[in-house]
Amino acid sequence: MSIEVNNESGVALDEERLVALARATLDRLRIHPLAELSVAVVDERAMEDLHVRFMDLPGPTDVMSFPMDELRAPRDDEEPEPGLLGDIVLCPTVAERQAAEAGHSTADELDLLLVHGILHLLGHDHAEPEEHAVMFGLQGKLLDAWRSDRRRGAGTL
Secondary structure, eight states: OEEEEEEOSSOOOOHHHHHHHHHHHHHHTTOOTTOEEEEEEOOHHHHHHHHHHHHOOOSOOSEEEEESSOOOOOOTTSOOOOOEEEEEEEOHHHHHHHHHHHTSOHHHHHHHHHHHHHHHHTTOOOSSHHHHHHHHHHHHHHHHHHHHHHHTTOTTO
16 A cells, blocks of 8 residues: 655654554555555645635635545455545644644644545545534544554554
8 A cells, every 4th residue: 555645844743653544544444455645744824725725715724635536445245446545635733723622632633634534535524414423433433443553552553
């Protein structure tokens, strides 16, 4: 699986952690091992530009996802398909503020945002209450599994 992190934000962060979490998440979702994912980490100005251009919303946001091949997690009876998942864009300064408000670390917030972005790449959404419940339930399970594996020392699975 090819996972590339490009940090253009000027903020130091643990890129290896992001790669390990993305890989663990994609493995748990049974995404094809030849799938490709790109993660860009940008400053608030760049994120605001993307937010305005693609969502027509003002100000920077925390995460945006840009799917490529419309891959989906396969059902149990299906084989995964290779392809380009797409791009996830993270803004660590927005994540830092959100983490402070939520009472957890910036790294934990970035973990949440990365998994959230991956789920969007795979077609999940949260516009409707039922979609929200499904997406956030899966997001919570994936993050719990990641944290549990890290506590046990499994690291990157």
